[in-house]
Amino acid sequence: MEWSRTENLKPQYVYIRRNGYAEGDPNLNERYRGQRCSVSEKKLAGGDLSLELRGLHLSDEGTYQCNAPNLHTDLHSRSCSTNLHVGNVSQPEIYSAGPKDGGLSLTCDSGCWYPRPEMSWLDSEGTVLDAEASVTYTPSEHCYAVQSNLTARGTGRLTCRVHLAHINHTTEAHHDIPLIPGLNAGHITAIVIGSLCAVGALILLAYGSVAVGKIIRKRMCCQDLL
Missing domain, CATH: 2.60.40.10 (Immunoglobulins)
Incomplete structure (x- = not known):
């Protein structure tokens, strides 16, 4: 055989x-x-x-x-x-860049992926949000890195989703903005709670x-x- x-x-x-x-x-x-x-x-x-x-x-x-x-x-x-x-897949991360235009500026970094993945932001209802994105490719490492910026207004859970159609693999990161009476998104930068939730950096499909x-x-x- x-x-x-x-x-x-x-x-x-x-x-x-x-x-x-x-x-x-x-x-x-x-x-x-x-x-x-x-x-x-x-x-x-x-x-x-x-x-x-x-x-x-x-x-x-x-x-x-x-x-x-x-x-x-x-x-x-x-x-x-x-x-x-x-x-190749990685765990995306979300970090805050502070207040911007009456909201909170957030950036999602995909880490290293191959081939090129798709990135999207979703609100707590699962609605896809408009956001800017940039892609960097490092040939020597076969690495695509995607960054996307979003200005969040209001409260709730935001999700950064990275999907690789080539192998049908999806990984997510979450960022929670708590509801505090009397404060808007532009005032709660110091108390934003961020968390990551990995679907799995290791997965057999x-x-x-x-x-x-x-x-x-x-x-x-x-x-x-x-």
Whole structure:
């Protein structure tokens, strides 16, 4: 049984199994040797050839193909393939820059993401608010950083939402502005309470996609080939 990359990777094999894991096979790509790839012995006995890939990198994105012999007939081996999507995510942060135009100036900083994410502000009712945004890209780090400025008027919870459609991953930060009688948003700068709420900096997504940063592993499915 073999797992391989369909792109221009030489050698193309990421996992080879003969009578056990063939780590010493010269056709196995160096990037995938050792403990990066594995197949469950228990699941293998039931016909599940799913590959688990650890220590993901952006360069791991691509199409993976599984080839397995047909043990029930004399036909040639059967195959299946799956697409792995990889992205880098961070936890956004909100900070206050003080009073502005009768309100409170807030900035949301996405941190490092890849590919480029979308950022939006929402009020306590879930309504999307108008806000300015700027994007900085650092090629050497494959890093997109988004900053968005909002002038908040009134009280309640504001949410900065960052979404990466490439891997269908969303992370949020929240900022609470308390209601205090006799004070408006421009007067409560010193007592604004800020909090962060992470949907998750580490998350494993569904079949065919994954978010990384410090993500450890991804399981790619290939069943019922035996």
